[in-house]
Amino acid sequence: MKGAPIVVVVGAGPAGVAAARRLAEAGLRPIVLDSGPEPGGRIWRNTGSGAQGLPRLPGHDPERGRHERARFVEWRERIAFYPETTVIDVTRGRLWALASSGEVDSTPWDRLIVATGALDRVVPVPGWTLPGVVTLGGAQTALKTRGCAVGRRIAFFGTGPLLYLAAAQHLAAGVEVAVVGDTSRLRDAVAAAPDLLADPARLRLGLRCLRMLRRAGVPVLRGVRGARIEGRKTVEAIVLERRRAFWRFSCDAVATGFGLVPQTQILDLLDVPFTLEETSGLWLPLLDRAGRTSIPGVYAAGDGARPLGAEAAAMAGERAALALLEDEGSRIDAGRVAQLETTLARHERFARALARAFPHPRVLEAEIADETVVCRCENVTAGDLRRAVRELDARDVSEAKAFTRCGMGRCQGRLCGLSAARILAAIRNVRLAEAGRLRSQAPVLPMPVAARRVPAEDAA
């Protein structure tokens, strides 16, 4: 007789936690793996003692994080939670994870919920590899968990709601904000305004951040067409181009980000089909409304599948868990399903409005200057990529990677892959989809050479 299915949830952020809780409620004992020391992910992580003296930051609710983590702990008995455990490879039916001890263990799985979250999206500009340039998320994390800022006078450059939120949070923490440079135009935001009402709370938060910045006299430049970060050894200034005029702001750090990139390596290793979202240029896994992929037993939820934010992630996690339970033959609460899907649809509407308000700066990306480094791990410039097209006829990012090493370094193209595709598509004069995407290869995250295999107990 078949026992209870082995259900694994990868990631204990909002989506993973919500999924695990719903599965535990139904009596399945999910295995939850997360690379962090505690559940909660980036958004609900423990703010730590370093952040205790901080004033209240806009949009940051440490109480909520504490509450969510506590709720998770209540379920501890019915959830097998493995903190500091990083999934490094997966095949259909088996998954390998690295513990902080350096040991690699594997587990079979029958059903898998992938809730791996997202990273900041970066667009290379001259000087972006200087020490002192960090992602918006990196700057936020330093502030929220350690109570320290990445600089004394920080310039914020990019686009998206996080740009304003991170700047306002730093302002509230007493950090000087040199400038907020946004590549989107005011009229993009105005056009999207009616749809932004789909989530009044987040819209209010955004407007509040903007007001804080204005009141503090922070210059907010919209419609930025180009940027250059200057400095000899570390960041000294950022130069922003708008309406053919150049604005120079001295600063000792730059926080940059252009929305989020879902971390889809695990889905990719499982051969889940992906599709290009033309507006954002992101490759997203194909999912049904409930979060099922076309691979039997594989589900995806949260920002790792669709970057909709933490609240939506929790709902998507729960929705995926319900789908899993349904696929296991359980009866599920149709009312709850309808409620979740209605709210998720609203979040999706809001996300589409955000994408219109803060469109990805395609031209800035396609026209990256030849001498600008695109792949910082392997020091590959935009010119190297264009040469690979002209001289070796690189037809897509995979070939460009083979010829130039772009995306072969430590980050495995997480940072540069999308920009490389845009540069390639532009110079070949083809659609972005034809430039393809870099495929994921194990290990999902860097793994020590000294990693040791513990003998599998269930060795087949």
Added chain:
Amino acid sequence: MSGRLATEVAIVGGGLVGCSAALHFAHRKVPCVLLEAGRCGSQASGVNFGGVRRQGRALAELPLAERARRMWSRMDRLVGHDCEFRPTGHLRLARDEREMAELERWAKEAARFGIAVELSGAAALRARWPWLGAGLAGGSFCPDDGQANPRLACPLFRRAAAAAGAEIREGERVHAIERGPRGFVLGTEKGLEIEARVLVNAAGAWGSAIAALLGDELPSEAIAPNMAVSEPLPFRIEPGLGTAGPGVYLRQLPSGSVIFGGGRGVVDLARMRCRPLLESTLATLAQVCAIVPELARALVIRSWAGIEGKTPDDLPVIGASAKVRDLWHAFGFSGHGFMLAPAVGAVIVELVLDGHSPTSLKGLEPVRFAEPVPAPG
């Protein structure tokens, strides 16, 4: 693409062997069409370890390896780029006395082919390469061996071949071959028909299947050598390294990354796909830590595999088909063909056009797999 083409030579397989053959036919002004099912160099030719070594090879391969080694030194002139070939030397390591005896045996036999190696015992080995781990019995250093970049070599050969006049057709998978009045008629899945007097089978892991379309049975299986690479490290491992027995091989790239190879990945021949196997990677890493202990602190950032054909005796099948006239085989390199491939293309062209080559293929020819002729009576 559908349509019909007539040519003198058809080459099946756009790996390094096929691309080199196309280049050499083009140099001799012989019309040729190369058919590649995917993209040139997308399997083992493009993603192999990148070793350019003669050391440790079966003796039957040495004449070919010698010739190939000379070609690697002048890649610039052949394909307009050095393919990042560097004569860094190759150090073959013995982990015990039995392996040391193998190094000594090989050194003696290779000397007959004019290949000189430097043998070291345990103490001398660590004195010269202090970053090697304790517990090695000795080593054999071949100073003129080296390494090159496989990701560049195949596209460069393809480009040079096309520039010299060869016709390269990618995305054309051959699924039918028949004998016609003027040689062979090849059909691809997309409906292209190629008529050719001569056929070169350089189809790698698919080589046996291509041969079988003409009733020529040659044994080989598909394997996927498993490799991984570290983040860049300042530490400099000059020579390429390998173990004498089955084990691991590694080399450090100019970028600082270290590539490790050993064990096998998983092959899906029908879909032309393969993937590395984490268990193989971990087993390799455990051995790497013993050979170069300092590497233990490094991080592995990627692993991969590429599909390759392996014959029962681990030697390639190169030369005229024993059964079919004007059919020439060059496949089944069993995981060590990258270094040989440029010379294989040159030799095949000599055999096809001149009927003989200065480079001996003794022991590699297809005839060794031909069924024994029943004794009369």
